[in-house]
Amino acid sequence: MIGGGLVGATLAIGLARASHKVRVLDGGDTDFRSSRGNFGLVWVQGKGAHSAPYAQWTGSASRAWPEFAAELLDATGVDVQLQQTGGIDYCLTESEFKSQADKMQRVQDQTDGMFEYQMLDNKEVRELMPQISKAVVGASYSPQDGHVNPLKLLKALHTQMQKLGCEYLPNQPVIDIEARNSGFKVITRDGEFYCEKLVLASGLTNTELARKVGMSVPLKPNQGQLLITERFEPFLKIPSIHIRQTDEGTLQIGDSSADIGYDDSTSLQVLAMIANRLLKIFPHLINVNVLRSWSALRVLTPDGLPVYEQSELWPNAYAVNCHSGVTLAAQHATVLSQWIAGESVDNYQGIINEFSADRFTDV
Amino acid sequence: MNFPQTDLPMFKTASDVEKIEIAVDGKSTMVPKNVSVAAALLLAEAIPFRYSKVDQSPRAPYCLMGVCAECLVTINDEPGQFACQTNVQPGMRINRS
Numbered sequence: 447m448i449g450g451g452l453v454g455a456t457l458a459i460g461l462a463r464a465s466h467k468v469r470v471l472d473g474g475d476t477d478f479r480s481s482r483g484n485f486g487l488v489w490v491q492g493k494g495a496h497s498a499p500y501a502q503w504t505g506s507a508s509r510a511w512p513e514f515a516a517e518l519l520d521a522t523g524v525d526v527q528l529q530q531t532g533g534i535d536y537c538l539t540e541s542e543f544k545s546q547a548d549k550m551q552r553v554q555d556q557t558d559g560m561f562e563y564q565m566l567d568n569k570e571v572r573e574l575m576p577q578i579s580k581a582v583v584g585a586s587y588s589p590q591d592g593h594v595n596p597l598k599l600l601k602a603l604h605t606q607m608q609k610l611g612c613e614y615l616p617n618q619p620v621i622d623i624e625a626r627n628s629g630f631k632v633i634t635r636d637g638e639f640y641c642e643k644l645v646l647a648s649g650l651t652n653t654e655l656a657r658k659v660g661m662s663v664p665l666k667p668n669q670g671q672l673l674i675t676e677r678f679e680p681f682l683k684i685p686s687i688h689i690r691q692t693d694e695g696t697l698q699i700g701d702s703s704a705d706i707g708y709d710d711s712t713s714l715q716v717l718a719m720i721a722n723r724l725l726k727i728f729p730h731l732i733n734v735n736v737l738r739s740w741s742a743l744r745v746l747t748p749d750g751l752p753v754y755e756q757s758e759l760w761p762n763a764y765a766v767n768c769h770s771g772v773t774l775a776a777q778h779a780t781v782l783s784q785w786i787a788g789e790s791v792d793n794y795q796g797i798i799n800e801f802s803a804d805r806f807t808d809v
Numbered sequence: 810m811n812f813p814q815t816d817l818p819m820f821k822t823a824s825d826v827e828k829i830e831i832a833v834d835g836k837s838t839m840v841p842k843n844v845s846v847a848a849a850l851l852l853a854e855a856i857p858f859r860y861s862k863v864d865q866s867p868r869a870p871y872c873l874m875g876v877c878a879e880c881l882v883t884i885n886d887e888p889g890q891f892a893c894q895t896n897v898q899p900g901m902r903i904n905r906s
Contacts, residue, residue, distance in 0.1 A: 676878040676889065679862035695863035735889050737878055 451481030452771035454647035455603035460783020483742025486596035510776035524602035533591025660759030
C-alpha cells in the first residue's frame with residue numbers, strides 16, 4: 447500500500463481483513479496531505495448530480511458509516527465523533543437557491559429516490575437553525591448528511607490498521623517501482639520492498655506512480671482554506687459545507703476552492719472572503735476569535751469522481767483516488783477492499799467499473 | 810519527590826516592583842507594571858479566568874503564548890481578549906466570565 451492517509455489506511459484495514467499481509471509505505475510529514483487538512487464531512491447532498499453510480503456509491507457509504515464508526519470505536523477505543531444529524535447548504539441568492547434545487551432533484555433522480563432532501567425557505571431553515579440571518583434566502587437540507595472529526599478518524603484508522611497486523615513505515619516516499627511477472631519492487635529513499643499486489647493510494651502523487659505500472663490517472667490539486675475558531679457555545683447542531691462545530695465547541699469554517707497548482711499557503715484575501723460569507727449567514731459570530739487557519743489540497747480527477755483502476759498491463763497493480771476519503775471510507779474498508787482482494791463484490795461491481803480511469807482516455 | 814508544605818501563594822513579586830491600579834470584576838486591584846493581564850490575574854489569584862462555554866468547566870491560562878485560548882477575558886468591554894497577549898495598563902477594566 448503506497449500511502450497512509452485516509453484512503454490508504456482504510457484500504458489497508460480492508461485488505462488485512464481479507465487475509466492479506468499488508469505493508470504501508472507512507473510519505474513524509476511535510477508532503478501534501480489532504481487527510482490532515484480536510485473538513486470531515488460525511489456528505490451526500492449534491493454528489494452525483496451527473497453520475498448515478500457516484501450518487502449511489504456515496505449514498506451507500508453514508509448508510510454504512512454508523513456500523514463502520516462503531517467497529518472503529520470497538521476495536522480502537524477512538525470515538526471518531528460521527529454525527530449524522532443531517533446537513534444544510536445555505537443559499538444567499540435566489541439564483542443560488544434555484545440551482546441548488548435543480549442539483550438536489552438531479553441527485554434524487556440518479557438514486558431512484560434513495561437520496562432524500564428538502565428545499566427550505568428562510569422561515570423553515572430558521573426552525574432548524576434559529577441563528578441564521580435574513581440574508582439567507584433558503585437552504586437545501588438532507589437528513590443523510592453528517593460529519594466526523596477527521597483527525598480522530600485518521601488516528602482510529604492507523605490504530606486499527608496496526609492492530610490488524612499491517613506493517614506501517616512512515617517517511618518512505620516512493621522513488622521508483624519496477625514491475626515483474628512475480629510482483630513489484632518498490633524503491634524508497636531508504637530501501638527496496640517487494641510485493642505481489644500493489645495499491646497506489648498516495649493522493650496527488652498517484653499520477654506519477656501509476657504511470658510506472660501502466661496506468662494513466664490524471665489528477666490535479668484544488669486548494670481549500672479553512673479557519674478554526676476558539677471554542678464556542680454549542681449551537682450548530684447541523685453542519686454545512688461552510689461550517690461545522692466539533693464536540694469540543696471549535697468552529698471549523700470553509701470552504702474555498704482554487705485551481706492554483708501545488709500551493710498550500712493561506713491568503714488573507716481568501717480567509718476574509720470565507721469569514722465574510724459566514725457572517726452573512728451567522729451574524730452572531732462577529733466577535734468569535736479565529737485561532738488558526740490552514741490550506742490543503744483536494745485531490746481531483748477531471749470529472750471530480752473517484753478513480754478505481756486496475757492496471758491492464760500489470761493486473762496486480764491498483765490505483766485509488768477520490769475527493770471524499772472521509773465519506774467513502776465506509777465503502778473503501780469493505781467493498782472496495784474486497785474488489786482489490788479479488789473477492790466478489792456482487793451488485794457493486796458495476797459501480798466500481800464505472801470509476802475506471804479508462805473514461806479519461808476513451809474520449 | 811516530596812514538595813515542602815507552604816502557605817505561601819504560588820506567585821509573588823519582589824517588593825520594589827512599581828504597581829499600577831486596574832479593576833478586576835469591578836474591584837480595584839494593584840498589580841505590577843509591565844506584566845501581562847494573565848500574569849496580573851494569576852498574582853491577584855483571580856482564578857478561574859472563565860468558564861467553558863461548552864461544559865461550564867473552570868478554565869485558566871495554560872500555554873501563556875497565545876495558542877490555547879483558555880485565558881480569554883473581557884478587557885475594557887471587549888470580550889474574548891487573550892489575557893496572556895495583552896499587557897496591563899493603568900485603569901484597565903478586566904472582567905471574567
